[in-house]
Amino acid sequence: MEKVVRSINPHLSVDCVIFGFSTSQLKVLLIQRDYINEEGIPAQDYKLPGDFITTREDLDHAAARTLNELTGLQNIFLKQFAVFGKPDRISRKADLNWLKATTGTDIHRVVTTAYFALINISESDRNYALKNKASWIDVNRVPELAFDHREIMEKGLHHLQNSLRNEPIGFELLPEKFTIRKLQTLYQVILNCKLDNRNFRKKVLKAKYLVQLDEKQEGVAHKPAYFYSFDKITYDHNKKNSLGFNF
Amino acid sequence: MEKVVRSINPHLSVDCVIFGFSTSQLKVLLIQRDYINEEGIPAQDYKLPGDFITTREDLDHAAARTLNELTGLQNIFLKQFAVFGKPDRISRKADLNWLKATTGTDIHRVVTTAYFALINISESDRNYALKNKASWIDVNRVPELAFDHREIMEKGLHHLQNSLRNEPIGFELLPEKFTIRKLQTLYQVILNCKLDNRNFRKKVLKAKYLVQLDEKQEGVAHKPAYFYSFDKITYDHNKKNSLGFNF
DNA sequence: ACAAAAGTGTTTTTAATACACCCATGA
């Protein structure tokens, strides 16, 4: 988080849980933070990307701005998923120190709106650059985080899992062209389960929103797989107005 | 909303979309508001129950407090579902006037966290009293609302429909003891669809969390129905860790 | 020729849907 010149609203912030998928791992984008610990010694830890909102800024805009300032990306899948407003969510001395150092004012209570974002960080498609000491970290290897950011991250992960079960959002984490196996791996990793590849294939192809491309994998030491892409128009068109209930 | 003596945080509020079910209608609890309209003339409309939060109050607490002050009820199903933070969400003159009149200060921007609540208002179980000009209004007959409360209400309704499909929350709207037909009607009304009664019965009884009581309806001019109750323990116990996906 | 992942079909089981009549009660 950089020092801001425009006037900020010190009561309200946004935090982004930004997910990416690469090398068969689900990753989250974290920012390294330098702070002064309880003993007055400089230390480092991680935090979620986030920022205060400016005085007349929409929350969604603040989240998109945060993401854009960090990655340079625009038009990213971004969705509000929760608010964190416990009065003592900022109470550790290290956190209070850090806020004072970065904002220049004493800040005690901040209500933050959490967003989750999905980014395609595939090898082939790295048309963005990270700034601000940001790095992708495997969700299973997230270190201790600042504030209540662990809680926020975990709630975001839950949200991702839930959405993945009910909406076609997995594609947001993949490049334009992907193999069905990659999609399956993505489901397996995020939902933390094993899926039968024949049944998976059958299921996703029965719906009509995956279109097979002429292109195949190249240079792989096995039978090359076809690439597919997601056809959102077809999806929106045959979206079932599911009336059933499953509780 | 009453004038508060304790110190409030004028940037943050909670609003509650409180649902109830009676006489086969889904209802929402609204508060009549007296305000001065654009022409300076006293007028009335409706708003959602809500309040500013106090300076060191948790958001969830503020929502529970709002609900309690209004109905006297405690331990009600209450869940945060969205934040509304557009900088111009309070912009109509009538709304600004009203805020000034009720709080005594000029307030322009308020970010509100919306909660939805489920209350059992069944005929038989009316162990609470409404205060503050509150009344139950059929969701299909909601008049114009203050601020962006219509948007909030509609998003809350969506949320209810979604939750109803995926979690056993319908019971929160019914008395302890209910007939299966009442439950079916509730689903039909909220999801706005028709369900086959044989299939409905089969489905809800296959799961094991409905327990038939010895008691039957009395004084009805037709074959009396058995009462059932929801067994949350059984539900939690066999909750399926659903791995499937349905998008 | 071997390793590695891609791709394919059938059977079984389970869940969803469609559909029509008799039952118990109060008026």
Place this chain on the structure above:
DNA sequence: TCATGGGTGTATTAAAAACACTTTTGT
């Protein structure tokens, strides 16, 4: 005895799950 909503069973269709081998490529 009539009107009202309660309660039941079966057959059909669709979806999910289980399961093992052949194909194509690079090395």
